Amino acid sequence: MSKTVVTDQAVLNALRAVIDPDLGRDIVSLGFVKEVRIDGSSVGAVIQLTTPACPVKDQLRVQAENAIGALPGVERVNVSMTAAVYAPTERAGGLPGIKHVIAVASGKGGVGKSTVAVNLAVALAQSGASVGLLDADIYGPSIPMMMGADEQPEFDGERIQPLFRFGVKLMSMGFFIEEDRAVVWRGPMIGKALQQFLHDVSWGELDYLVVDLPPGTGDAPMSLAQLIPITGVVVVMTPQDVAQRIAYKAVLMFEVLGESAGRPLPILGIVENMSGFACPKCGAVTHPLGSAGAQDAATRLGVPLLGVVPMDPTVTVAGDTGHPSILLDPDSPQADAFRRIAGQVAARISAITVGGSKEACGSAGASPSLAD
Ligand SMILES: Nc1ncnc2c1ncn2[C@@H]1O[C@H](COP(=O)(O)OP(=O)(O)OP(=O)(O)O)[C@@H](O)[C@H]1O
Ligand SMILES: [Mg+2]
Structure with a gap:
């Protein structure tokens, strides 16, 4: 019996089930998913938020891990959460850095x-x-x-x-x-x-x-x-x-x-x-x-x-x-x-x-x- 091959597309589709509770939209269309790595039955993903202090960070990570873990052919999952704080675009008079x-x-x-x-x-x-x-x-x-x-x-x-x-x-x-x-x-x-x-x-x-x-x-x-x-x-x-x-x-x-x-x-x-x-x-x-x-x-x-x-x-x-x-x-x-x-x-x-x-x-x- 041939093993199910995990694809980027399948992982992204699974992640569409993870909904940001505040925005009411899924983390893929919101642009949170920055990277998917597949190595046989191991899947890694990187999710990037706009602050490392995000109150729903752990909740989103667990949901993402569960969603990927439920895919056929996946045995190991590793979701890492990163963050890049955005500066306001309008910085007139702001302090550099x-x-x-x-x-x-x-x-x-x-x-x-x-x-x-x-x-x-x-x-x-x-x-x-x-x-x-x-x-x-x-x-x-x-x-x-x-x-x-x-x-x-x-x-x-x-x-x-x-x-x-x-x-x-x-x-x-x-x-x-x-x-x-x-x-x-x-x-x-x-x-x-x-x-x-x-x-x-x-x-x-x-x-x-x-x-x-x-x-x-x-x-x-x-x-x-x-x-x-x-x-x-x-x-x-x-x-x-x-x-x-x-x-x-x-x-x-x-x-x-x-x-x-x-x-x-x-x-x-x-x-x-x-x-x-x-x-x-x-x-x-x-x-x-x-x-x-x-x-x-x-x-x-x-x-x-x-x-x-x-x-x-x-x-x-x-x-x-x-x-x-x-x-x-x-x-x-x-x-x-x-x-x-x-x-x-x-x-x-x-x-x-x-x-x-x-x-x-x-x-x-x-x-x-x-x-x-
Ligand atoms: N939740 C708390 N429980 C117990 N003590 C507290 C609490 N919050 C502050 N304090 C104490 O109350 C005092 C006043 O707090 P703090 O100095 O933070 O107030 P402040 O508004 O900055 O005061 P100021 O207007 O003088 O600058 C301090 O001794 C502080 O340790
Ligand atoms: Mg004070």
Whole structure:
């Protein structure tokens, strides 16, 4: 009896059964399948997404492996997932080498912006993206402590070298000032300092630059919006803010800032931080003050809810000891929440860049694929 010969066409046809849940189309016609290798009864395939942090990456891989594995004549399957983050085509005023700038902001202080920025940056780096983290909180820089970095960056006469921690390139005013020394800044100086951090730092090639903004509606968000195109803003709030409508103010502020900077400033979504309490013993999350606010607020604001992070003493300890909490306690509910947020942020950016209507990580039409 002759053995069934596996062909490229048969593999591609099988992969047409794998549907991207967000786009509702199959991965072959979407252009995700970049390579099919057949060696007798062994089949390999390469699927390329627009971000390594794609939330449906594993789901698509398993479905693709199952679809190929079900073909007659196939005994071994190996599907590898790759990613190439696309830069927006319109880069006027953009920073060379930096594909996306993600600003983390809030309407008021102490809600966990820096905590979210740090964990978002580390989670994106862990997924395989090249990531930078810029502490634009010139008044009260907290990234150095949260990332356990305090040496002074090197200056080669022309450019400042960022520090490197947990896979992330870092820059902060905190590297240049003495600890606990108050810094007095006037508006124009903040713009100048930010300009230097953006243009005079050797960031190299970055998929994502996460920028931790100071609270409120001051000079830093304004300068940042004017200096560079921001791909999108993550607004952090706490359950109390929902009632106080502070999140509204933050979202409105970025709409106004976008208008004054002459380019849209999309809100990627909101993160509700310190929502409920994660039991230090069992990890179960309870909501002594009630829940539900975040989704309601997101719906009313017309922006996605990227994730809800419980209050967990480990997060505070992590911040104080210089180890981002997703590394200190990777199996905790809050670490899960941070990774989920990173996936949502990356998927939203892909959708904005590729032009999709929903969150999506596909590479629809952006580069040649086997379906062309
Ligand atoms: N989910 C959480 N659970 C427990 N503690 C948290 C959580 N998120 C943040 N914290 C703690 O709350 C404090 C404030 O957080 P963080 O510094 O990130 O806020 P911020 O918005 O950046 O503040 P600022 O406005 O001063 O820049 C820190 O001590 C941090 O460790
Ligand atoms: Mg902060």
